[in-house]
Amino acid sequence: MSELTYKSEINQDVQPAAEGEFSPAEIGPLQVWPPVVLAPMAGITNAPFRSLCREFGAGLYVSEMITSRLLVAEDEYTLKLAAFAPEESPRSLQLYGTDPYYMGEAVKKLLAEHRVDHIDMNFGCPVRKVTRKGGGSAIPLKPKLLRNLVRAAVRNAESVPVTIKFRMGINDEYLTYLTTGKIAEDEGCAAVALHARTAAQLYDGEARWESIARLKAAVTSIPVFGNGDIWEAYDALRMMRATGCDGVVVGRGCLGRPWLFRDLADVFNGKAPQPFPNLGAVADIMLRHLRLLCDWSEPRLAVHAFRKHCGWYIKDFDETPWLREKLVRINSIEEMEDILATIDRDTPYPTHQLRLPRGKFGRSQKVSLPIGYLDQLDDDTPPNAAAEASISGG
Numbered sequence: 001m002s003e004l005t006y007k008s009e010i011n012q013d014v015q016p017a018a019e020g021e022f023s024p025a026e027i028g029p030l031q032v033w034p035p036v037v038l039a040p041m042a043g044i045t046n047a048p049f050r051s052l053c054r055e056f057g058a059g060l061y062v063s064e065m066i067t068s069r070l071l072v073a074e075d076e077y078t079l080k081l082a083a084f085a086p087e088e089s090p091r092s093l094q095l096y097g098t099d100p101y102y103m104g105e106a107v108k109k110l111l112a113e114h115r116v117d118h119i120d121m122n123f124g125c126p127v128r129k130v131t132r133k134g135g136g137s138a139i140p141l142k143p144k145l146l147r148n149l150v151r152a153a154v155r156n157a158e159s160v161p162v163t164i165k166f167r168m169g170i171n172d173e174y175l176t177y178l179t180t181g182k183i184a185e186d187e188g189c190a191a192v193a194l195h196a197r198t199a200a201q202l203y204d205g206e207a208r209w210e211s212i213a214r215l216k217a218a219v220t221s222i223p224v225f226g227n228g229d230i231w232e233a234y235d236a237l238r239m240m241r242a243t244g245c246d247g248v249v250v251g252r253g254c255l256g257r258p259w260l261f262r263d264l265a266d267v268f269n270g271k272a273p274q275p276f277p278n279l280g281a282v283a284d285i286m287l288r289h290l291r292l293l294c295d296w297s298e299p300r301l302a303v304h305a306f307r308k309h310c311g312w313y314i315k316d317f318d319e320t321p322w323l324r325e326k327l328v329r330i331n332s333i334e335e336m337e338d339i340l341a342t343i344d345r346d347t348p349y350p351t352h353q354l355r356l357p358r359g360k361f362g363r364s365q366k367v368s369l370p371i372g373y374l375d376q377l378d379d380d381t382p383p384n385a386a387a388e389a390s391i392s393g394g
Contacts, residue, residue: 028161035247135387256312280345
């Protein structure tokens with residue numbers, strides 16, 4: 001199969017990296033090559049999924065979000081989410097919090113128990129039930145509170161690098177990303193990552209990569225990563241060449257496509273991506289993923305959690321709706337094996353579906369904030385603990 005089958009129209013003129021064109025991303029003592037980070041995604045980037053992605057390519061793979069209060073309280077499920085597979089290195093964890101005290105205590109705990117090699121902080125969550133309590137992407141609106149949170153993490157992290165991920169702002173009227181990036185730089189963060197959408201955009205429309213370029217121009221002493229619309233490997237090269245950023249963060253593009261990290265490794269190493277897997281190879285990857293998940297969690301819960309992944313894995317195969325209907329109702333690994341035994345394994349991957357959105361998408365929103373929140377932007381008072389009750393990705 002020719003190289004051109006792996007390029008959507010938007011990437012037809014994009015070539016693999018030239019020798020020496022890009023360098024490993026330096027996050028404190030960590031050298032990340034290729035300069036690619038798996039975005040933290042709630043309910044997705046657990047240890048099994050991280051292991052599967054790691055099997056396809058190098059880079060940095062971040063855990064799903066861990067809330068600082070629950071970590072300090074030693075909540076059993078939170079501790080499980082904060083655990084890493086024995087072979088994981090570096091161990092990268094995303095920590096979310098709204099109170100500098102709990103943020104500092106959580107970081108102390110992580111270091112005292114030798115749990116992590118890298119800590120990322122989430123300030124991009126756009127979910128209504130979080131922002132209306134003053135959490136998530138609402139926090140950068142209050143620069144003093146943001147600074148206190150970042151300072152609490154960095155000062156207690158010792159030699160472990162701390163990074164932060166955020167959005168452009170809550171909407172186009174309140175753009176906070178440049179101020180947020182400068183605060184991170186001033187307080188000693190090792191890198192920053194920008195999802196090039198506002199919270200009001202949610203996951204709608206195209207990511208505005210020009211904002212990544214502006215952030216890169218403003219934040220000059222630490223790496224800047226770009227996030228948004230990395231659907232195929234060539235998108236990463238196009239983003240870095242267009243914006244000058246130091247690396248990319250991949251979220252929804254790898255859902256049902258963990259081999260995207262292999263493709264990314266290829267193009268950064270100057271090669272065209274390998275052929276896409278046919279339906280039979282995809283089925284084998286699905287079984288590998290589910291077995292890892294069953295080893296990590298109670299099998300019944302693992303199978304139910306895997307149903308959403310089934311939809312993503314075969315989303316692009318638009319001629320197999322019957323398969324999707326069966327797989328999203330599985331109750332055991334044996335049932336999935338029986339269903340997959342009936343497929344035509346030679347069905348080719350539908351490359352025309354490369355840019356089909358997956359995961360979270362939908363219309364824009366009006367961001368919900370606490371009453372009077374915009375009248376007190378100089379305030380550094382932490383929001384109510386309820387702002388940490390539920391967190392999704394940014």
